[in-house]
Amino acid sequence: MNLVNCPRCKLMFAKKYNPLCDTCTKAEEEIFEKVYEYVRENPNQSLPQVAEACEVTTKRLLQYVRDGKIEATNGMNGDVLCSQCQTPIKKGRMCEKCIVETNTAIKLMKKDTSQSVGYHIRY
Ligand SMILES: [Zn+2]
Numbered sequence: 001m002n003l004v005n006c007p008r009c010k011l012m013f014a015k016k017y018n019p020l021c022d023t024c025t026k027a028e029e030e031i032f033e034k035v036y037e038y039v040r041e042n043p044n045q046s047l048p049q050v051a052e053a054c055e056v057t058t059k060r061l062l063q064y065v066r067d068g069k070i071e072a073t074n075g076m077n078g079d080v081l082c083s084q085c086q087t088p089i090k091k092g093r094m095c096e097k098c099i100v101e102t103n104t105a106i107k108l109m110k111k112d113t114s115q116s117v118g119y120h121i122r123y
């Protein structure tokens with residue numbers, strides 16, 4: 001059994017799959033559901049407006065979009081930017097163009113190295 005401190009409430013818990021304890025995992029899920037519903041019903045609100053209405057930080061909202069959990073709405077246009085070229089995007093970290101460029105770069109890199117080890121790039 002792997003006992004760790006929950007990063008959210010600092011309680012000791014047995015870590016299985018979730019990085020947070022059961023109580024916090026549930027609380028986090030409830031927050032996300034609230035945000036998800038709100039964004040769906042209010043597609044014309046900007047990212048800071050949604051953050052305020054749902055009582056979450058803009059950082060957390062941005063993380064949801066980066067993780068692909070929610071898509072940036074019309075109202076959020078320009079609030080989420082490609083991490084490479086600053087083009088407005090709907091979800092993830094990079095725009096289509098930069099994803100293609102990065103993938104190409106990775107392919108070229110792989111060609112160069114004869115031994116490719118278990119190496120994963122997350123967007
Ligand atoms: Zn916790």
Ligand SMILES: [Zn+2]
Pocket residue numbers: 082083084085086087094095096097098099
């Ligand atoms: Zn880009």
